[in-house]
Amino acid sequence: MVTIENVSKTFNTPSGQVQALKDISLTVKTGEFVSIIGKSGSGKSTLLSILGALDNPSTGSIIVDDMQINKLSGARQTQYRANKIGFVFQQYNLVPNLTALENVMLALEFGGYPSNSRFDRATQLLESVGIEEDQRQRRPTRLSGGQQQRVSIARALANQPAYILADEPTGNLDSATGKKIFDLLHDLSRSQKTTIIVVTHDLEIAGKTDKTFTLKDGKITTV
């Protein structure tokens, strides 16, 4: 379970301080498929970064499975991300010099997966997200946006994380491909009881999730 209590986040910018999140509190139960919606600049991605320990809040606490992650050391937060979190980004963020297969194997390496079974595990994951055999040895630049996002999802699933945090996963895809990706995430949450938190501005996608939080100017306005 994820519990966010009174989280605020302030950034220092050249034009002064910007408060991206203002006293946010929310709870996500294990296995839920949750969406966070809001306009651009409302603080959605910042909230997701704090949930994934990519950043720390200025105030407040984030408790994930009884562990206050914002109090962990940098090394422990890295460990937390490797074992408990799977990220899916709008820009896919695959490592450009590595093939689709190697990108998935990279996450397995960081998760401490035995080296002799990484290949089989990565192959199986890519197969499950619909990446064909000939596409697995391709570098990201030789894959379509939809294929890259599938590889990104396979990478996010590599270490069987308890939580998948997806930041606009369909934002760069056409509607048909976006729907396929969303269905893939939806199936995962159902079949593997993975908690999925999706940041989106697509109300149609948000309408299909178990719970939707709306952010406006750094505050949750509706649940």
Add this chain to the structure above:
Amino acid sequence: MNVVTRGIKNAVRSPLKSGAIVLMFAISIALILSMLVARGSVLAKIEEVKATAGTAITVQPAGVMGNMGGGDPLTAAQIANITSTANVSSISSTLTDQLGTDDTNLTSSLELGSFGQRQQRFETSGATETTDSQATDRPAPTPRTSVTGTTDVNSIATDGGDLTISSGETIDGTSSENVALVGSDLAAKNSLATGSTFTAYGETITVKGIYTTGNAFQDSGIIMPIATLQTLTDQAGAVSSVIATINSSDNVAAAVTALETSLGDDADITSQAESAATSVESLQGIAGLTTTGVIAAAAAGALIIVLSMFLVVRERRREIGVIKAIGGSNRKVITQFIVEGLTITVIGAVIGLILGVLVSGPMTTSLVTSSAGSSSATETAEGPGGRGMGGPGRAFNQGAAQLNTNLTQVTASLTPQIFTLAVGITLLIALLGSAIPAWLTARIRPAEVLRTE
């Protein structure tokens, strides 16, 4: 694929960029190597010049040179002063004299010749006037026999080693017996052999041995213990020349200064070290230049790697953020970039070493030839076939024979210490050059990197 393989693979992900970095670094490595080799050669030459100059200092009474000039011999007090001078490890004293026909029954083995006649043209043997009309009354000049009294008979040897005794045995320079070593030419002229006797200064001298130096003047002389000659010539304690041996070539200059201070105007002091100093000074200038070159080339190499890796890391900030987001630790990120930096560096170093082998021989030759042409430095620094090389650029156009020459020259100069130093500097540059920018980026929170990219 582990972090090492990833680092190596990343090093060649952009062949053009990596190639440019490798080439620039290779040039700096080649320069470092060339400068180290040049420095090694020059330092070796400096040592050689110092060693050739020797550690001997000659002290003679002021105004005296051999049997020429005039002045008072060195006294026992002055000898004691020389002996007690700092860094003087030993001394040998010499007193020289000449035997005329009245002094000995020996016949000189040297022909007087026109030179000898000119040297004796003022001597009149008792004449009180030197007018031209009386010159015809002078007895005809006769060649004389040199006699050397010494504490160390080996100091007479002309080759710097021990005196060669062709028959009989050597004499003890510290004794006061009426014994002598006779030069081979003089012995032959007077039919002397070991055990023979001759007369000098009214005393009977026993020949203990015959010596040979290959020098006609020396082989026509007589060597005696210095005390014997002092007694025979009634010059107790007199010394006409002292050779002081210094404990180290580095201390020769200091010893000369100390002796000049203590003996003042009473003695003329000469040492080969002084004459070698000019050569050594110019070589030391080159050594300093090469040291600066090594530092400059190493700094350039370090700058190339540091700046290149800084740019590489900077343009891959997002990748670092992603790696950290999916669970990659700082250590993994830094290790990956270190391996990447080391790969580029090692490739660059190998090419640089090859370039270094090609250019260091001619460069050393060029440096030493142009700056120390007056000394004998070129003979040593220049390897076989090295003469005539115009500079590094031409080396590429030489054939396999030239490459062989350079290899021989470099391997002769490239000691394990120099090689270890070069490898050490290179690896340190690569290590710091990759680790620092990677560390600076890895310590930034992933969200910050992903947000700003």
